[in-house]
Amino acid sequence: xxxxxxxxxxxxxxxxxxxxxxxxxxxxxxxxxxxxxxxxxxxxxxxxxxxxxxxxxxxxxxxxxxxxxxxxxxxxxxxxxxxxxxxxxxxxxxxxxxxxxxxxxxxxxxxxxxxxxxxxxxxxxxxxxxxxxxxxxxxxxxxxxxxxxxxxxxxxxxxxxxxxxxxxxxxxxxxxxxxxxxxxxxxxxxxxxxxxxxxxxxxxxxxxxxxxxxxxxxxxxxxxxxxxxxxxxxxxxxxxxxxxxxxxxxxxxxxxxxxxxxx
Amino acid sequence: xxxxxxxxxxxxxxxxxxxxxxxxxxxxxxxxxxxxxxxxxxxxxxxxxxxxxxxxxxxxxxxxxxxxxxxxxxxxxxxxxxxxxxxxxxxxxxxxxxxxxxxxxxxxxxxxxxxxxxxxxxxxxxxxxxxxxxxxxxxxxxxxxxxxxxxxxxxxxxxxxxxxxxxxxxxxxxxxxxxxxxxxxxxxxxxxxxxxxxxxxxxxxxxxxxxxxxxxxxxxxxxxxxxxxxxxxxxxxxxxxxxxxxxxxxx
Numbered sequence: 001x002x003x004x005x006x007x008x009x010x011x012x013x014x015x016x017x018x019x020x021x022x023x024x025x026x027x028x029x030x031x032x033x034x035x036x037x038x039x040x041x042x043x044x045x046x047x048x049x050x051x052x053x054x055x056x057x058x059x060x061x062x063x064x065x066x067x068x069x070x071x072x073x074x075x076x077x078x079x080x081x082x083x084x085x086x087x088x089x090x091x092x093x094x095x096x097x098x099x100x101x102x103x104x105x106x107x108x109x110x111x112x113x114x115x116x117x118x119x120x121x122x123x124x125x126x127x128x129x130x131x132x133x134x135x136x137x138x139x140x141x142x143x144x145x146x147x148x149x150x151x152x153x154x155x156x157x158x159x160x161x162x163x164x165x166x167x168x169x170x171x172x173x174x175x176x177x178x179x180x181x182x183x184x185x186x187x188x189x190x191x192x193x194x195x196x197x198x199x200x201x202x203x204x205x206x207x208x209x210x211x212x213x214x215x216x217x218x219x220x221x222x223x224x225x226x227x228x229x230x231x232x233x234x235x236x237x238x239x240x241x242x243x244x245x246x247x248x249x250x251x252x253x254x255x256x257x258x259x260x261x262x263x
Numbered sequence: 264x265x266x267x268x269x270x271x272x273x274x275x276x277x278x279x280x281x282x283x284x285x286x287x288x289x290x291x292x293x294x295x296x297x298x299x300x301x302x303x304x305x306x307x308x309x310x311x312x313x314x315x316x317x318x319x320x321x322x323x324x325x326x327x328x329x330x331x332x333x334x335x336x337x338x339x340x341x342x343x344x345x346x347x348x349x350x351x352x353x354x355x356x357x358x359x360x361x362x363x364x365x366x367x368x369x370x371x372x373x374x375x376x377x378x379x380x381x382x383x384x385x386x387x388x389x390x391x392x393x394x395x396x397x398x399x400x401x402x403x404x405x406x407x408x409x410x411x412x413x414x415x416x417x418x419x420x421x422x423x424x425x426x427x428x429x430x431x432x433x434x435x436x437x438x439x440x441x442x443x444x445x446x447x448x449x450x451x452x453x454x455x456x457x458x459x460x461x462x463x464x465x466x467x468x469x470x471x472x473x474x475x476x477x478x479x480x481x482x483x484x485x486x487x488x489x490x491x492x493x494x495x496x497x498x499x500x501x502x503x504x505x506x507x508x509x510x511x512x513x514x
Contacts, residue, residue, distance in 0.1 A: 006340065013329070013337055020328035020364075085322030092288060092318035094310035094384070095341040258290060 010103025070152030144212030154247025317386030
């Protein structure tokens with residue numbers, strides 16, 4: 001059996017397991033929609049001519065949803081699996097280790113796609129959003145999605161090695177994710193944040209994922225309101241690709257199959 | 264260890280049973296010395312070597328929402344020459360539970376699933392770490408039957424346990440480990456020379472219970488029977504049990 005075949009089989013198993021645990025399905029898929037609804041009700045107005053706040057928060061929540069499935073999801077799931085001995089059992093089989101990661105990436109891609117599709121469907125049906133017709137926009141969407149979620153997935157796997165117990169994982173990962181959501185312009189218009197906060201956020205992927213998603217779903221006119229006065233798609237690609245490399249390096253350096261008390 | 268042997272590693276909690284086995288399984292690095300498992304250093308474990316060993320760890324119950332059949336079929340895919348999941352379910356008595364989610368299984372059923380996963384690659388060598396902890400007596404008996412069957416089919420088995428009856432029931436040889444050192448290795452019967460040690464004869468004498476240690480119990484009982492004129496009240500003849508010997512060894 002080669003790495004890829006087994007990776008696909010692991011991916012199918014992971015997705016099956018996810019879909020069967022009702023709490024995680026409802027929370028993961030429902031949370032972004034709830035947030036979009038709440039924030040749209042709080043701020044019903046327009047940010048700029050022809051751009052409603054509800055459109056802005058939609059793009060932010062798409063990006064945040066990808067981070068939630070990749071970074072938060074794996075940052076919590078893997079330590080629990082390590083605690084419960086799932087990883088040790090797998091390490092005791094001839095399964096190639098890369099297949100485990102391939103399976104996780106497939107699972108995250110599937111959940112991320114499902115989460116995004118639901119958000120878009122909700123936006124079209126209930127907030128009167130129209131989706132872009134330009135295929136180039138969808139191409140941008142595709143690469144922002146793939147680069148963004150891959151980086152978050154790798155960082156989630158890397159973060160899973162920071163925490164020593166499954167129970168401690170959510171205490172570490174959740175606040176990190178929340179802070180990034182606030183400073184990266186998920187909930188508030190990025191340019192309205194303090195300058196230093198923008199500078200800090202620009203070092204990390206979420207800000208660029210949000211910006212990339214805005215370039216797809218907001219009208220071209222809004223580009224002038226961005227920090228640089230344009231969508232900066234080249235920079236988006238560069239930063240996200242850099243985080244994929246950094247994330248991969250961190251994974252390779254830190255990943256553990258057993259708990260610390262196992263030695 | 265010889266091929267086809269069942270070897271039990273006995274010792275109190277914290278003696279180093281699991282540590283030893285985890286070094287053999289390649290999960291833990293040794294501080295010093297040499298280790299060879301199926302001719303390979305477990306520190307350099309590769310998939311080909313992994314395919315030849317089976318591991319049943321202490322932890323169980325991590326498949327939650329997957330069914331017995333799904334888990335077994337999936338794990339079969341990891342091995343080059345896996346056993347038939349159908350046959351294994353039959354063997355461990357989980358055929359009736361094939362569609363049951365793993366989290367709904369009882370402790371004993373989960374353990375049997377663990378064993379099925381440990382042997383699904385048809386290993387030459389199987390490690391079982393405290394396989395029956397928490398079992399009720401009937402479940403243990405069934406489990407022992409399963410292990411005997413595997414041993415008869417030619418699987419070499421290394422078992423850790425702190426149940427002496429388990430070691431006695433299953434093992435060809437027993438190693439006693441305490442504070443990280445092997446203090447004795449022998450057959451369960453021969454451990455601590457207990458077959459050749461004095462027997463204790465107990466009976467109820469005219470003035471109360473009596474006990475006498477003797478190297479020749481048959482002769483002693485015959486003489487006693489003569490003295491008492493036939494039947495000896497409440498007669499028992501015992502040799503040190505495995506437990507007696509074991510407690511001496513780890514003291």
